Amino acid sequence: NAGVTQTPKFQVLKTGQSMTLQCAQDMNHEYMSWYRQDPGMGLRLIHYSVGAGITDQGEVPNGYNVSRSTTEDFPLRLLSAAPSQTSVYFCASSYGPGRGNEKLFFGSGTQLSVL
């Protein structure tokens, strides 16, 4: 049981490049989400999904796209990377509403630098 798996662990991009951060969970969780962690700002929600085919914006969605074609996978896409997107990104998952969905399980993170 691997839990929440994120790839890659580290990535350096040039401004304007695109990339996809991968996230997979094997716990059959309905709820998945992406956060970014910046110094002094805690964890801020980018996008989330309450089930396959359903996504919604979080607190800081600009510059990011997501899709949820399967229960297991929730990739985060940066279409045109900007230096302001330099951050540590965490994927998290949990059971659906009413089933303890507040207890998020986090991946180990992706450290992204945009030059």
Add this chain to the structure above:
Amino acid sequence: DQQVKQNSPSLSVQEGRISILNCDYTNSMFDYFLWYKKYPAEGPTFLISISSIKDKNEDGRFTVFLNKSAKHLSLHIVPSQPGDSAVYFCAARTSGSRLTFGEGTQLTVNP
């Protein structure tokens, strides 16, 4: 608008003593509160939680207190151990919705 605030970026305590981490919130609709612990190069892990209908929850060395009138919660660690050194995040949830996190507090427990 920072709805969940941890005003102390860092805290240093001696091994065996009590660690008290504080968190304030502004949204009265929050109905569930959690604490997460994060080690370097790892994702946050769930530590302890409390429902808004309670004022205390205990799990071993960890106790969370909730003061709804003051919109304040705290995490007590007794006794503190060097392995407790980590960043601690408090988080809050509105009913059926997502979590809002505080900025985090770096706890250092000195041997």
